[in-house]
Amino acid sequence: xxxxxxxxxxxxxxxxxxxxxxxxxxxxxxxxxxxxxxxxxxxxxxxxxxxxxxxxxxxxxxxxxxxxxxxxxxxxxxxxxxxxxxxxxxxxxxxxxxxxxxxxxxxxxxxx
Amino acid sequence: xxxxxxxxxxxxxxxxxxxxxxxxxxxxxxxxxxxxxxxxxxxxxxxxxxxxxxxxxxxxxxxxxxxxxxxxxxxxxxxxxxxxxxxxxxxxxxxxxxxxxxxxxxxxxxxxxx
Numbered sequence: 149x150x151x152x153x154x155x156x157x158x159x160x161x162x163x164x165x166x167x168x169x170x171x172x173x174x175x176x177x178x179x180x181x182x183x184x185x186x187x188x189x190x191x192x193x194x195x196x197x198x199x200x201x202x203x204x205x206x207x208x209x210x211x212x213x214x215x216x217x218x219x220x221x222x223x224x225x226x227x228x229x230x231x232x233x234x235x236x237x238x239x240x241x242x243x244x245x246x247x248x249x250x251x252x253x254x255x256x257x258x259x260x
Numbered sequence: 261x262x263x264x265x266x267x268x269x270x271x272x273x274x275x276x277x278x279x280x281x282x283x284x285x286x287x288x289x290x291x292x293x294x295x296x297x298x299x300x301x302x303x304x305x306x307x308x309x310x311x312x313x314x315x316x317x318x319x320x321x322x323x324x325x326x327x328x329x330x331x332x333x334x335x336x337x338x339x340x341x342x343x344x345x346x347x348x349x350x351x352x353x354x355x356x357x358x359x360x361x362x363x364x365x366x367x368x369x370x371x372x373x374x
Contacts, residue, residue: 152303181359190264190349190364191304204360239303246357251303 150175152242152252153222160258161230169225169255173242180223181249182208182215185237194238197223230259262287264365266350272371277340281368283333283350291356295324295335296349298367304349307335340372 153172161167173180178199183191193207197217208215212230217223227234237256241249264285273279285293292311296304308317308324310333317324321338337344350365 179359183364188366190366191362192364193360193362196360207360241303241359243357243359248306248309249359251305253301253303256301 152177152240152250154238154240154252154255156255157253158256158258160260162260163231164229167227167230167234167257167259169227169238169240169257170222171225171240171242171252172222173240174250177242177244177250179243179245180217181241181243182223182225183239183241185239185254187236191239194225227257230257232259235259262352262354262363264350264352264363266348266365266368268368269366270369270371272373273340275340275342275372275374278336278338279340279370281335281337281348281350281370283335283365285331285333285350285352285363285365287331287352287354287363289354290328290331291353291358293324293326293333294351294353295322295333296351298347298349300346307348337370340370342372342374345370345372 180197182194185191195208195215196204212228214226237254239254241251267282294309295307298304310326323336326333347367349367352363
């Protein structure tokens with residue numbers, strides 16, 4: 149049973165480009181969470197999705213950031229017109245609704 | 261404001277020694293507290309979870325304690341191994357199954373040297 153899969157593991161973008169981060173939850177998990185981890189800081193919640201629905205996006209910046217979890221396929225975190233401050237590790241976690249969150253190994257975004 | 265503070269920020273110990281990591285929190289309400297291990301370049305992995313009524317929980321060489329009155333938790337690692345080198349993160353949840361309301365500590369970076 150594969151764990152939470154995130155890709156790419158590393159992503160380099162120039163300022164102004166778009167970044168797309170993908171997350172495939174564990175089999176049977178319909179709840180997906182995205183977190184951001186800045187160097188030397190704790191993880192911060194960004195957005196919580198269930199299949200086709202955004203449940204809570206209170207942690208996500210209002211501009212440039214969007215997330216989706218379509219009926220088929222992985223969850224996508226999209227960052228438009230990236231800036232240097234977007235450089236961070238982005239983690240996805242999934243759960244079946246109750247129980248432990250399972251984290252992926254993250255996507256490390258570097259904006260040059 | 262909900263906060264989770266961990267100490268020390270970093271720690272170096274020799275292989276085979278024990279160590280204790282601290283976590284203080286001001287999250288309210290309180291449902292549960294988890295300790296996670298995060299290896300470099302990887303995602304966090306859950307070690308223990310404790311609810312309000314639990315004082316101690318063990319997982320192999322890891323033992324977590326919780327004092328809900330003083331809002332403090334500790335993670336004790338016994339007979340450390342090189343593979344214990346990682347960041348250890350304390351995470352507090354105000355409600356059950358509230359992945360969108362977790363408060364994460366900044367972690368303690370542990371290095372175990374031979």
